[in-house]
Amino acid sequence: MPELPEVETVRRGLETHLIDLSIIDSTVNYPPIVDHQQEALSALWPQKITAIKRMGKYLIFILTDVSLVIHLRMEGKFYIKSNEPVNKHEHVLFHLSNGLQLRYHDVRKFGRILIKDKTHYLEEKPLNQLALEPVDMPLERFYKATKGRHQAIKTVCLDQHVIAGLGNIYVDETLFLSNIHPEKKANELTKTQAEKILKNAKEVLAFATALGGSTIRSYQSSLGIHGRFQNELRIHMRQNQPCVNCQTLIQKIRVGGRGTYVCPNCQKK
């Protein structure tokens, strides 16, 4: 599942390949991906790709007249291909001015590509609902948000309206590094614990981004980029393996419906 480090890795790859190219046409094979706006999409072209940005787990293509706000969800990825046969999971094709095609590939079909106003996309859903990323988040603001929540801290950290960029992998890593149990009630955190979470979230996201994100299971990065952070995971996907700190066997539990890895000795409720 692409989280902030994987999305940033994708963004950098796309930037390298696409800046200053134009999209001259589009083909939509599965309309829900573009929110059934395939005709509006077709009417846009040509548009030059002037910038590719990222906010939390969203990618934003800045084009001549509009912005495309893209969420890869679980398994969305981009490929750049020439005229190879179209794979059954390639749902949207952008035909580029250099003869190549940017193809959106998504086995689960959960991803979305939304057409937004060029300058007001920040004021519209979904980006107007998006919280700040850990790197930009003032402690006071994060701590205040946790105080109003009776849910498990893991659930709150996954809420993109509270803090942006963390998904299931990096929230498990962050809470492990913070010695906080994922089921701890958010409103019972001390300010020091909130500070630890914020600090560790920043560090783990920065380190993972530097390694090109994680390439695990269903999520393999596109454009030939393979992340290496999966080799650095301390807790996620390590069920029944010894904790790196205390050798206690790591447990897999469910928190808020999510598979969650925890060291019952190191992480306190």
Added chain:
DNA sequence: CCCGTGCCCTGGCGGC
């Protein structure tokens, strides 16, 4: 406002 549930979707896997 807050919170829990169900939905979207398909490949992979366990069980028989």
Added chain:
DNA sequence: TGCCGCCAGGGCACGG
């Protein structure tokens, strides 16, 4: 080997 049912989960709609 093949089939069936279940599981994975980010974000959102909906209802209490």
